[in-house]
Amino acid sequence: MATIREIAEKANVSIATVSKVLNRKGGIxxxxxxxxxxxxxxxxxxxNFTARSLKNGQSRTxxxxxxxxxxxxxxxxxxxxxxxxxxxxYHYILGNLRFNKRFGNQPDPEECAKLVHSQVDTMLSKQxxxxxxxxxxxxxxxxxxxxxxxxxxxxxxxxxxxxxPCVLYDDQKAAYEATQLLIDRGHCDxxxxxxxxxxxxxxxxILGYQEALYAxxxxxxxxxxxxGNWERDIGYELSKxxxxxxxxxxxxxxxxxxxxxIDYCTEHKIxxxxxxxxxxFDNREIGTASRPKLxxxxxxxxxxxxxxTQVLLNILAGKHIQRxxxxxxxxxxxxxESTMPASDSC
Amino acid sequence: MATIREIAEKANVSIATVSKVLNRKGGIxxxxxxxxxxxxxxxxxxxNFTARSLKNGQSRTxxxxxxxxxxxxxxxxxxxxxxxxxxxxYHYILGNLRFNKRFGNQPDPEECAKLVHSQVDTMLSKQxxxxxxxxxxxxxxxxxxxxxxxxxxxxxxxxxxxxxPCVLYDDQKAAYEATQLLIDRGHCDxxxxxxxxxxxxxxxxILGYQEALYAxxxxxxxxxxxxGNWERDIGYELSKxxxxxxxxxxxxxxxxxxxxxIDYCTEHKIxxxxxxxxxxFDNREIGTASRPKLxxxxxxxxxxxxxxTQVLLNILAGKHIQRxxxxxxxxxxxxxESTMPASDSC
DNA sequence: AATTACATAGAAAACGTTTAAATTTAGGCA
DNA sequence: TGCCTAAATTTAAACGTTTTCTATGTAATT
Numbered sequence: 001m002a003t004i005r006e007i008a009e010k011a012n013v014s015i016a017t018v019s020k021v022l023n024r025k026g027g028i029x030x031x032x033x034x035x036x037x038x039x040x041x042x043x044x045x046x047x048n049f050t051a052r053s054l055k056n057g058q059s060r061t062x063x064x065x066x067x068x069x070x071x072x073x074x075x076x077x078x079x080x081x082x083x084x085x086x087x088x089x090y091h092y093i094l095g096n097l098r099f100n101k102r103f104g105n106q107p108d109p110e111e112c113a114k115l116v117h118s119q120v121d122t123m124l125s126k127q128x129x130x131x132x133x134x135x136x137x138x139x140x141x142x143x144x145x146x147x148x149x150x151x152x153x154x155x156x157x158x159x160x161x162x163x164x165p166c167v168l169y170d171d172q173k174a175a176y177e178a179t180q181l182l183i184d185r186g187h188c189d190x191x192x193x194x195x196x197x198x199x200x201x202x203x204x205x206i207l208g209y210q211e212a213l214y215a216x217x218x219x220x221x222x223x224x225x226x227x228g229n230w231e232r233d234i235g236y237e238l239s240k241x242x243x244x245x246x247x248x249x250x251x252x253x254x255x256x257x258x259x260x261x262i263d264y265c266t267e268h269k270i271x272x273x274x275x276x277x278x279x280x281f282d283n284r285e286i287g288t289a290s291r292p293k294l295x296x297x298x299x300x301x302x303x304x305x306x307x308x309t310q311v312l313l314n315i316l317a318g319k320h321i322q323r324x325x326x327x328x329x330x331x332x333x334x335x336x337e338s339t340m341p342a343s344d345s346c
Numbered sequence: 347m348a349t350i351r352e353i354a355e356k357a358n359v360s361i362a363t364v365s366k367v368l369n370r371k372g373g374i375x376x377x378x379x380x381x382x383x384x385x386x387x388x389x390x391x392x393x394n395f396t397a398r399s400l401k402n403g404q405s406r407t408x409x410x411x412x413x414x415x416x417x418x419x420x421x422x423x424x425x426x427x428x429x430x431x432x433x434x435x436y437h438y439i440l441g442n443l444r445f446n447k448r449f450g451n452q453p454d455p456e457e458c459a460k461l462v463h464s465q466v467d468t469m470l471s472k473q474x475x476x477x478x479x480x481x482x483x484x485x486x487x488x489x490x491x492x493x494x495x496x497x498x499x500x501x502x503x504x505x506x507x508x509x510x511p512c513v514l515y516d517d518q519k520a521a522y523e524a525t526q527l528l529i530d531r532g533h534c535d536x537x538x539x540x541x542x543x544x545x546x547x548x549x550x551x552i553l554g555y556q557e558a559l560y561a562x563x564x565x566x567x568x569x570x571x572x573x574g575n576w577e578r579d580i581g582y583e584l585s586k587x588x589x590x591x592x593x594x595x596x597x598x599x600x601x602x603x604x605x606x607x608i609d610y611c612t613e614h615k616i617x618x619x620x621x622x623x624x625x626x627f628d629n630r631e632i633g634t635a636s637r638p639k640l641x642x643x644x645x646x647x648x649x650x651x652x653x654x655t656q657v658l659l660n661i662l663a664g665k666h667i668q669r670x671x672x673x674x675x676x677x678x679x680x681x682x683e684s685t686m687p688a689s690d691s692c
Numbered sequence: 693a694a695t696t697a698c699a700t701a702g703a704a705a706a707c708g709t710t711t712a713a714a715t716t717t718a719g720g721c722a
Numbered sequence: 723t724g725c726c727t728a729a730a731t732t733t734a735a736a737c738g739t740t741t742t743c744t745a746t747g748t749a750a751t752t
Contacts, residue, residue, distance in 0.1 A: 016731075016733075020731095028729095
């Protein structure tokens with residue numbers, strides 16, 4: 001690779017002059033500028049990013065740690081980070097932890113923490129100016145040991161440390177709107193298939209659900225909430241319970257469990273969309289593949305990536321950020337075939 | 347961040363000594379080693395990767411260019427690259443082109459090329475030692491203008507330049523095996539719903555299909571091959587044609603079109619798995635969501651990532667590589683419910 | 693006591709840049 | 723001619739490392 005020095009030699013000027021020309025600093029005669037530029041082009045010169053950032057002491061680079069790139073939704077968030085970086089003259093380096101292949105569904109917090117630490121170390125070594133942590137478990141598994149050292153922003157999960165800013169989607173609002181849709185379609189006996197009882201996401205969604213019932217003066221029946229494990233089979237099981245207890249609509253807290261509901265209904269000749277209204281959560285591909293197509297809640301993934309980056313770059317630019325700021329982004333309701341008007345209203 | 351210089355001061359030794367200790371070079375007394383190590387730990391020292399690679403003139407870093415990270419399959423390939431790099435002491439930097447959001451289904455080769463060039467420029471700037479190009483169109487859209495400058499390896503797509511090594515999956519073999527499965531299940535009138543006529547992948551799959559027919563002494567009927575556009579709707583349309591012409595099994599060249607076949611059959615009370623055998627390609631989530639569950643071909647994505655990296659690192663290590671080498675990795679057949687034995691055999 | 697050998701440590705240059713300060717050059721004016 | 727100014731260019735140091743070569747001190751050998 002050609003260096004500034006080689007250009008200087010060919011052009012019969014000093015390396016300082018070349019540097020100034022290349023960085024458009026001015027104070028150089030037009031003739032010299034032209035000549036240097038021409039030679040740089042001829043030599044196919046490319047500035048050495050490494051040398052430059054060593055000298056300048058700044059890399060304009062942020063680190064992006066993903067708990068698992070292959071987990072659905074993560075790439076879309078990274079895409080948002082990518083776009084925002086590009087539009088703001090920043091670079092990023094990706095550090096993928098591969099939690100899924102390493103740990104499956106039972107991540108060992110100890111081991112996870114080690115991976116995060118070593119990734120953070122590597123990134124600090126590479127002089128990043130800040131780090132975005134993209135989780136996929138509701139709460140980041142691995143605590144960040146010393147976040148004072150470098151600005152951190154979490155997205156797609158709550159941070160373990162309440163002082164670190166998070167960029168999240170608004171579960172409660174989304175659940176409110178999903179429930180309202182069901183109510184608008186004429187339902188008042190609305191069941192909920194939630195995630196595990198310890199899920200923050202489900203807890204917030206239940207809040208939104210209750211809020212919507214309250215706003216519509218529909219009494220809340222605790223029996224209408226049942227708890228699953230996010231898997232398809234449990235959706236099948238729980239829908240039986242719910243339907244037998246008389247609900248005419250179900251709000252499943254993810255599309256997989258909603259697919260289980262459809263399985264059960266198909267098997268028992270209950271027409272989803274006619275006899276039972278159903279809405280899921282996540283907007284996965286499975287929702288367009290099912291019969292009927294599934295109404296669902298779509299997550300603002302790309303936007304989360306962009307916003308997380310924006311928050312981080314703001315911090316880097318010295319803009320005052322409230323400690324522990326939580327940015328909540330709105331989801332969008334996608335109505336498909338599984339939520340048609342019920343025959344009778346309440 | 348602490349530097350080697352600060353450590354040297356605190357330890358009352360020269361920076362050369364510190365460097366030697368940190369790099370375990372030997373020739374330093376145990377006492378000094380202990381002292382320097384202790385101070386380094388106290389100061390939370392982390393080597394400056396930038397300075398180090400500037401000095402050494404090597405980054406042990408490769409570039410990974412993805413045409414689109416959010417396109418299904420890409421993250422899994424990157425995961426493989428990640429794993430292989432980690433196991434071999436290499437770093438990688440990701441450059442995501444976001445073709446999908448930028449261009450949709452009609453990528454402009456001119457614009458694509460520009461993006462690739464600028465990404466390659468950036469990576470060369472950052473002193474990468476080689477580049478892996480992860481495509482998703484059958485042939486890389488953007489030609490690499492000057493591959494002499496740095497080793498390139500393509501994966502998941504054919505390169506525009508025949509001299510660049512590619513790591514691919516073996517369409518022909520997979521198609522052979524998929525067809526053989528249909529034959530084993532008792533079918534001899536086997537239709538094919540291929541991709542567009544200009545698809546290299548489909549062309550190879552048709553070859554494998556014909557080969558299997560030949561091996562089983564089943565006459566080849568050109569009418570049994572119809573061409574689609576990879577979309578679900580076209581699967582619906584074409585299955586009508588095929589079924590009317592008397593096939594009892596269909597090999598769809600992707601899962602989406604296979605889903606369209608199921609749509610048609612469900613609507614016309616044809617029982618897939620009983621009246622009609624069906625196998626798709628790609629192993630997308632949709633195949634487990636459909637009723638019946640779809641038999642399909644699973645791509646060796648992770649393996650492709652690993653192998654592409656292996657090929658690149660071999661080149662970097664100076665191992666002789668045949669120009670234009672094509673590495674073909676085997677797919678796996680996944681049998682689910684859509685390929686049950688037919689009632690009569692041929 | 694002089695020489696050699698070895699273990700340990702340090703000095704200095706280098707990697708490819710940027711930049712403040714110094715120097716050269718040319719032109720304008722008394 | 724001599725001086726001043728502004729423009730153009732160069733010098734040199736610095737960023738944080740690694741590494742070669744050299745220097746020092748001590749112990750072993752003659």
